[in-house]
């Protein structure tokens with residue numbers, strides 16, 4: 001089958017979170033299974049662009065409302081990523097360093113989608129499926145069905161995967177002219193709550209909708225930033241498929257970002273060596289349990305709880321614990337986390353920013369990974385942690401609930417708690433610290449057990465392929 005993945009992110013080209021990881025891995029594994037999967041994404045000005053060789057595949061001209069623009073589709077020459085990668089360049093809109101965060105993000109992503117359908121309209125053949133990821137490409141299923149210039153493509157099956165339903169790409173009706181001439185009787189298929197809602201539109205128009213865990217799919221029906229009724233109504237076409245992890249990138253035995261590689265046999269020694277490097281860099285004591293947090297410092301991840309929870313845990317555990325945080329996000333949370341370095345030097349540190357290499361060393365060197373998330377569609381961090389023998393401490397929500405069991409259960413390996421609250425985080429910290437000091441044998445067993453859990457893509461890839469197959473016309 002020929003599958004086209006459309007996304008705003010794809011690791012290692014451009015990544016802001018889990019979406020990038022998934023789009024960078026899923027097509028590779030689909031190709032390994034004998035299919036022809038490719039990725040089409042915007043051409044940002046990231047390092048990857050300058051470090052690789054490209055061929056021009058197509059040049060076109062189209063319009064966003066009354067602004068006419070030229071676009072170029074380029075293709076990476078050497079199949080470096082294990083799939084064909086196409087970037088669409090639109091000067092003036094996409095030629096920026098960052099993926100998101102610009103005032104004209106709506107125009108940027110709508111123009112990208114228009115350029116894509118325009119290019120596809122020139123193809124001699126049709127692909128078997130268009131697989132759209134999140135709202136940035138959520139208007140495509142509508143465009144190919146109801147925009148007059150593109151409805152030659154209307155019979156191409158479309159799949160939407162929701163990685164995060166909090167962001168929906170809302171546009172006022174005053175921006176409806178950005179969408180190429182469309183059948184105005186079909187306005188209801190763009191709309192939710194009196195605005196154009198690209199995510200809702202994708203849910204309505206895609207042939208099939210997937211979310212990245214079963215529990216998240218359930219939760220969307222009562223907590224999805226306004227779309228609850230829509231998910232209830234469309235539940236018949238929605239399926240949960242857990243993300244996998246890319247073991248070419250996330251494997252402590254081969255990880256190029258860490259000096260001391262290890263595997264299940266020497267996990268305790270391997271982790272201790274990495275911990276010493278990490279602790280030296282951040283002025284922490286490698287003999288104490290190390291709890292890390294990695295992620296966006298936003299409300300969804302309950303990052304706002306971290307400063308007070310760390311203070312409270314530090315006093316409760318009388319300093320017998322270390323915390324290290326890596327992330328960026330809301331400025332007041334960043335500020336509070338930075339201030340704490342003065343309160344607990346030697347026990348706590350933080351790195352504000354995005355640092356892929358450091359994240360690998362942290363998964364390898366830490367004992368525990370804390371994820372108190374309020375919302376977690378799938379969560380990759382806990383799966384990476386498990387792969388590296390790091391015990392996840394997670395709130396029981398979304399994908400965290402589907403991938404982590406509590407150490408109190410038969411053969412359980414994690415620490416689960418129910419509320420995104422300081423009390424629950426401190427209690428979980430107490431359990432972690434107790435395990436570390438009082439029961440190192442169980443800790444080793446848990447590490448070994450987690451590292452052998454198969455969270456690879458193979459299983460999930462097959463589920464996606466089954467869905468595509470069921471849509472074949």
Ligand code: ADP
Nearest residue numbers: 017018295296327353354355356359379380381
């Ligand atoms: P989300 O996509 O909601 O941010 P996920 O758990 O699905 O959360 O994916 C997060 C991914 O981003 C993981 O690969 C994690 O290691 C990475 N990540 C998040 N923040 C940072 C950071 N500051 N530095 C390095 N990697 C980060």
